[in-house]
Amino acid sequence: MADYSFGGSDEENAELKKLNTEVAEDPDSFENWEKLVRAAESLEGGLNRNSNPQSIAATRDIYDRFLAKFPLLFGYWKKYADLEFSIAGTEAAELVYERGVASITNSVDLWTNYCAFKVETSHDSEVIRELFERGATCVGLDFLAHPFWDKYLEFEERLEANDKIFAILDRVVHIPMHQYARYFERYRQMAQSRPLQELLPSDTLAQFRLEIETEGLATGSQQVNVEKGELEIEREMRTRIDNFHLEIFARTQTETTKRWTYESEVKRPYFHVTELDEGQLVNWRKYLDFEEVEGDYMRTAFLYERCLVTCAYYDEFWLRYARWMLAQPMKEEEVRNIYQRASMLYAPISRPAVRLHYAYFEEMCNRVELAKDIHQAILINLPGHIETIVSLANLSRRHGGLEAAIAVYKAQIDSTECDIYAKAALVTEWARLLWKIKGSVDEARQVFQKNQHWYLDSRPFWINYLLFELEQPTSAETEATQYQRIKQVHDDIRRKSHLPPLTMKDLSHYYMVYLLERGTKAAAKEYMMLDREVNGPFSIQQIMKSKVADDGKASSTDRRLLMENGHPGVEVDEAAIRRGENPYTKYYQQQGEHSLTGGTQASPLPL
Numbered sequence: 001m002a003d004y005s006f007g008g009s010d011e012e013n014a015e016l017k018k019l020n021t022e023v024a025e026d027p028d029s030f031e032n033w034e035k036l037v038r039a040a041e042s043l044e045g046g047l048n049r050n051s052n053p054q055s056i057a058a059t060r061d062i063y064d065r066f067l068a069k070f071p072l073l074f075g076y077w078k079k080y081a082d083l084e085f086s087i088a089g090t091e092a093a094e095l096v097y098e099r100g101v102a103s104i105t106n107s108v109d110l111w112t113n114y115c116a117f118k119v120e121t122s123h124d125s126e127v128i129r130e131l132f133e134r135g136a137t138c139v140g141l142d143f144l145a146h147p148f149w150d151k152y153l154e155f156e157e158r159l160e161a162n163d164k165i166f167a168i169l170d171r172v173v174h175i176p177m178h179q180y181a182r183y184f185e186r187y188r189q190m191a192q193s194r195p196l197q198e199l200l201p202s203d204t205l206a207q208f209r210l211e212i213e214t215e216g217l218a219t220g221s222q223q224v225n226v227e228k229g230e231l232e233i234e235r236e237m238r239t240r241i242d243n244f245h246l247e248i249f250a251r252t253q254t255e256t257t258k259r260w261t262y263e264s265e266v267k268r269p270y271f272h273v274t275e276l277d278e279g280q281l282v283n284w285r286k287y288l289d290f291e292e293v294e295g296d297y298m299r300t301a302f303l304y305e306r307c308l309v310t311c312a313y314y315d316e317f318w319l320r321y322a323r324w325m326l327a328q329p330m331k332e333e334e335v336r337n338i339y340q341r342a343s344m345l346y347a348p349i350s351r352p353a354v355r356l357h358y359a360y361f362e363e364m365c366n367r368v369e370l371a372k373d374i375h376q377a378i379l380i381n382l383p384g385h386i387e388t389i390v391s392l393a394n395l396s397r398r399h400g401g402l403e404a405a406i407a408v409y410k411a412q413i414d415s416t417e418c419d420i421y422a423k424a425a426l427v428t429e430w431a432r433l434l435w436k437i438k439g440s441v442d443e444a445r446q447v448f449q450k451n452q453h454w455y456l457d458s459r460p461f462w463i464n465y466l467l468f469e470l471e472q473p474t475s476a477e478t479e480a481t482q483y484q485r486i487k488q489v490h491d492d493i494r495r496k497s498h499l500p501p502l503t504m505k506d507l508s509h510y511y512m513v514y515l516l517e518r519g520t521k522a523a524a525k526e527y528m529m530l531d532r533e534v535n536g537p538f539s540i541q542q543i544m545k546s547k548v549a550d551d552g553k554a555s556s557t558d559r560r561l562l563m564e565n566g567h568p569g570v571e572v573d574e575a576a577i578r579r580g581e582n583p584y585t586k587y588y589q590q591q592g593e594h595s596l597t598g599g600t601q602a603s604p605l606p607l
Helices: 010-025 030-041 053-069 074-088 090-103 108-121 125-139 146-158 162-172 180-191 202-218 226-263 278-294 297-310 315-326 332-346 353-364 368-381 386-400 402-414 420-437 441-454 459-470 479-495 501-518 523-535 542-548 554-563 574-578 585-590
Strands: none
Touching: 010 030, 030 053, 030 074, 053 074, 053 090, 074 090, 074 108, 090 108, 108 125, 108 146, 125 146, 146 162, 162 180, 180 226, 202 226, 226 278, 278 297, 278 315, 297 315, 315 332, 315 353, 332 353, 353 368, 353 386, 368 386, 386 402, 386 420, 402 420, 420 441, 420 459, 441 459, 459 479, 459 501, 479 501, 501 523, 523 542
C-alpha cells in the first residue's frame, strides 16, 4: 500500500502506517489485521458523515482488504455495514450487507441483522418480505435458525398478517431445529382458528372428508339437516387435521433428536483462523456421513456449506464436498463452484491438491486448456513443485502424446527456477515415460546414464535408476548382460555418488537381495563380500574409508584411525586452511549433512 496520510492525527497516522506495514509483511496474521481494523475504526474518535474524506477512504480500504482476506467473518460485515450507515446512509450499508451475504450465504446472524436493518429502513413490505424469503432459502434449514425465523414472524406480526404468519409456521414445523417445539405449539394453536383450506393441501382435505362421509354411511347414521351435517364434518376434520399435525411434530422431534447427537458436539459453529481439535473434525465427518445416508439433497448440501464455514481451511472437506456433489445428477456447475471457491479463497497454494483436482475436473469437462492453465498457475507460485509438474506432463501426454509430456519435463529441467533436487526427480519421471509409455528401455537407460553425473547426491534419482534396472525382465540368455548393468549402477552408487552412508546401505540391500534371488553360482561370494563391506564395522569398510580420505586412499583413513582411537576423524590440510577452506566440509558431505548451493549445477545433457 502506498505511503500516504490516513487522514487522522500525526499519532494516528504513524500507528496506522506501522500496523499496515506489519500486515504487508505477514498478510496471514489475523492478529495483525485485527489491530489494523481497530485502529482504523477509532480514527477521529469514530467516523461519521462529517469525518475527513481521507479517514473514510482509508478505513474503507482496510475493511475491503481485510474482508477479502477473511470473507467468512460475519461480525465484521455487520460492523462494516453499521460504519457505512453512519457515513453514507442506507444504500451504502445495504451494499455492504449484500457483499456480506454473498460471501457467507449461510450465516444466520448476518441474514438476521440484514433483514432487521431492512425492516427499520424500508417502508415497502413486499421488498422486505422478498429479502426474508432470500434469507429463508439460505439459512432456513440451519439447526440454530430460530433467531432468523423469530425476526421474520415479528415482521409479519407488525403487519398483522396472520395468514403469512401461519404460512411461515407451516414451513418451520417441518424443520429439525433447536427450538422446534415452541413453533409447533403456536402453529397448533393458530390452526384452530384458521380456515380448513389453509391447514392442509386440498387433495388431503378431500381425502379426509371422503373418509368421514364414508364412515358415517357405514355406521348407518341418519342424515340430518345439511347445516348440522357440515358442522359435524368440519369438527371431525379438524380433529383429524390436529392428529395429522401431531404426526408432523413427532417426525420433526425424531429428526431433531437424531441430529442433536452431532449438533451438541459442535463447539465452534463459526469461522476462525485457529485450528480445530481432532474431536471437532471427527464430529463433522460423522455428521456428514449421517446426512448423506439420510439422502435429502438439500439438507446434505446445506450441512456441507455449514461445515465449510467452520472448516474452511481443511482441504479434506472441500474435496469431499466436490466428490459428493459430482455424484449428484446434473451438478457440473455446482462442482465447479466448489473447486473455484476452495482454490481462490481458502486452500493455500502451498497445498495444491485441491487445485490439481480442479484441473482434473475441468479436463473431464473437455476444458483441457483451462486444466493446463491451472497447473501453470500453481507453478508460478510453486516453481519446481514435482507433483504439479508430473501432473502437467501426464495431462499433456493424454492430450498431446508422449513428446508433449517430454517437452514439459525438458522445459522444467532447463528452468533456472527448478532446484537440483526437483530436476533429479523429473529426470527419473522422463525416463519412466520412455520405459512405461513408449516401451523403449534403451532410451530410458540413456536418460539415466547421461544425467547421472549431475545428480550424485539425489536419493530419488539413484533409487529409481537401480529399481529400473532391477525390474527389467530377463531370460537365461540375457541375465548375464542385465547383471552387469545392475552391478554397474550399484558400483556407481557406492563409489561415485555423494549419498549419505545410510542411504547407500539401504540401496546396497536391494542389490544384495537381487544376488540371492537371481544371482549365479558366484553370487554367494559377492554377497558375503558386500555384506562385510556394507554391514561390517567401519574398520573393514574399504570403500567408505576411501571416500572419507582426501586423497581417495583407504590407507590414509587407516592412519587417522590409529591416531584418533578408532574414529576416522578429519585429515587437516594446513595449506587448505590458509586458503580459507573448511576441513570439515568433505566429512559432513559424506554424512549427508551438506546441502548444495544453488546455481552450481549445469542442465542435464540432451538426448
